[in-house]
Amino acid sequence: MRPGTSNHCGQSSASRHSRRWSWLAVASALLLGACTTPLDPRRDAGYQETAYTADRPVTRPVRSISSFSDSLMCMDEMLRAAQLPTTLITSKQFTDYSTRVPVGIKEMIITALSQMSRRSNAFRYVDYEVDIVRQDTVQNLTTILLNNNLMQLQRPALYVSGAVAFVDQNVLTNRNDAGLSGPRIDLGVSRNSSATVIGLEMHLGDFRTRTLIPGLDSANEVVIGGGSQGLDLAGRIGTYGVTFNVGRDYALGAGGAMRTLVDLAAIELVGKWARVPYWQCLTLDQTHPDFQRQMREWFMDSGGVAQARLIQSSLVAQGYLPPGSEVLDMSSPDLRDALGRFQADNGILPTGTMDFKTYERALSHFVTLDNSGRLQQVGWSTSGPGGTAAVAKGAPGYLPVKGKAFELNAQTAPERVIDLKIKNPMLPGSSPTFEVGEQVFAAATVSRASHVYCFFNDAVGNVMRLTPNNVNPNSLQSANQVLRLPDWLVPNPAFIMDASQPGTERLACLATDKDVMDRLPAPLQGTGVVNIPGYRSIEDVENAFSHALGDEPVSKAEVQWKVIPKKAPPVQSQPTAAKAAPNA
Known part of the structure; x- marks a missing residue:
């Protein structure tokens, strides 16, 4: 090779490298100069405006439903049929010694008890926290009012105690990995799975003595797990390399598992305490895990x-x-x-x-x-x-x-059933009897959504409409929802029912498919909770509904009770010495 040619080529190559480094130096200088100038945030205004919508969820929120949600509703019906009085209940804080299940078990218990009390009104939760660290504004105000005798705190009859007994993590673990390597391709496949066992212990205690009631306990376990699959692929084309990764993973959450355990334990404890056949609510097909x-x-x-x-x-x-x-x-x-x-x-x-x-x-x-x-x-x-x-x-x-x-058929609808009961505590099998001035409480439900109108007939022939009224003018009542007469859960109910005159008093509720208030006679359209002129009995009201509706169906339920004169308080005899004192 001639020296001149070699030298020429060498100079040409050096010249090209010099130009490349020159361009790199110029680009670096421009970039360095740009970095010394602050960015104008107004240029990103259009992009940043999308943050208002980008931070919103893309799916609707849903109610938390466990495998035993239907069982809780079943227990509500069972407790309602047993006619148990309302019981005050509270619970302790549940400890997770494993620190691997950070869920609000106490709040789950409150929800479970509430769902078992929607119609039966079986439980009311006493919400009071003695831990200063957990006290909030409501608890602090409660403490102040209690110390100044401005508030009465009712003592619960029962309390729930328990804890996350154990979390055995990765009791089972499977790992499968395989790989293949060649001159131009590498392939790897993996598959893993694991299982973890969580145990929950719950007990029911007598708050008056702070003793746990023997036999009223629940100890259940549930398995949660996770799994993954993966594929790794790597190849070479000449001097370039290409990689490809794909994987699928799942993990059963501890939150849903704990709600299932809490619902199951609450059903067991309440069923054993109330002595009702709670197992009938646990054998529903809806409790199947799949x-x-x-x-x-x-x-x-x-x-x-x-x-x-x-x-x-x-x-x-x-x-x-x-x-x-x-x-x-x-x-x-x-x-x-x-x-x-x-x-x-x-x-x-x-x-x-x-x-x-x-x-x-x-x-x-x-x-x-x-x-x-x-x-x-x-x-x-x-x-x-x-x-x-x-x-x-x-x-x-x-x-x-x-x-x-009944058969689910698009051409027929089930017969409407109204359930109207007196809610005052009474001895089993005894006829409802009240003294003059004693308050009467009742509750009504309908088997399907209906417009409900309730009327009261006293012993001397006065009739008044209790609901709808000025406070609650809506007559539409949802299916299987309790209509309280009066509403004893609000501080200022629209009316109260007092046994007024000796004799027999009556309470009746009528239900229709549509709102018929504007089709009734004028006296029945007046304001509620006042005597209706011209109407002396429930039969008069029922006849007015029949004439106004014609062939349209009207369902009715009625309860009666006897009113007796108020008993005089017993006379306390004075001591003999006190009687003889004036003659001394």
């Missing part, structure tokens, strides 16, 4: 029209839509209103839309276990459960109404 997952699969597999037919058939059967209704469009105000009322009555966030939670609540009673223990549909068809499928009367999967069964 219940919601199976319902989710059915929800995803069915189309929009099929979902609409199924849900609307259930709404018709429960009285939220009129019988014979066709499939309504989602833009229909009647359907959105019916969905909203159904969701509110069943503990679902009332959105008025056909989401999965509504689907599950509407059709949960139409799922049962087959002989092999798997979940199966009962009476489902494209026209709704019970529409075309042949299902035997009384078979599992029918919605219960007062111990009876």
Whole structure:
């Protein structure tokens, strides 16, 4: 090779490298100069404005429902049937010695007790915290009022105690890894799974003696776990390398597991304490651990029209839509209103839309276990459960109404049932009797959403409408929701019922599908809680409803009680020495 050529090429290569370094130096100088100038935040104003919406959730919030939510409602009905008086209850703070389950167990207990008391009013929770660290404004004010005798704190009869007994983490762990390597490709596959056991202990104690009641305990465990799958791929093309990673993971949360344990323990403790057959509420098919997952699969597999037919058939059967209704469009105000009322009555966030939670609540009673223990549909068809499928009367999967069964059919609706009872404590089997001036408390429920009108008839022939009234002018009553007469849970109720005159007094509630107030005679349309002129008995009111509604159905429930004169207080005899004192 000639020296000149080699030298020329060397100079050319050095020249090219010199130019590259020159451009790099110029770019660095420009970048350094730009860094010394502050950025103008106004240039990012349009981008930053999206933060107002970017920080919002993209899915609707839902109510927390565990596998035993239906069991809690079942316990509420069972306690209501047992007619237990209201019991004050409180609980201690639950300790997690493992520090691996950071959940509010005490608040979960309050929620469980509340759900078992919606209709039965079985429990009222006494909320008072003695730990200074946990005290807030309400507790501090309570302490001040108690110290100055300006507030009375009722002593609870029962209290709940317990703790997270143990958390055995990673009791089971499986790891599977495999790899393959070649001149131009590397491949790796992994699969892992683990299981953790959580134990919860709960006890019921007598607050008066601060002793735990023998036999009233619950010790349950639940398994949560996690798993992962991964694939790693690496390859080389010439002097360049390419990598590819993909993975899937799941983890069963401790929050949902603890709510399941708390609900189960609360049902066990309350059932044992009240001596009711609580196991009937624990054997429901809805307690199956795969219940919601199976319902989710059915929800995803069915189309929009099929979902609409199924849900609307259930709404018709429960009285939220009129019988014979066709499939309504989602833009229909009647359907959105019916969905909203159904969701509110069943503990679902009332959105008025056909989401999965509504689907599950509407059709949960139409799922049962087959002989092999798997979940199966009962009476489902494209026209709704019970529409075309042949299902035997009384078979599992029918919605219960007062111990009876009815077929879910879009053309018929179940008979409306009104349950009206006196809530004053009385001896079992005794007829209701009150002294003059004694307050009377009652409660009413309807088996499906209805407009309810309640009337009081005293012993001398006066009739007045108790509800609706000026304080609560709305006559619409949701299904299975308690209408208190009077409402003893508010400080200033619209009325009180006092036994006024010796004799027989009556209380009756009438229910209709639609609001009929403007169709009734003028005296019945007046303001509530005043004597109605021209009406002397409940029969007069019932006849007025029948004439105004014609063939439209009216349901009625009535209770009576006897009023006796007030007993005179016993006369206390004076000591003999005191009588003889004036003659001394």
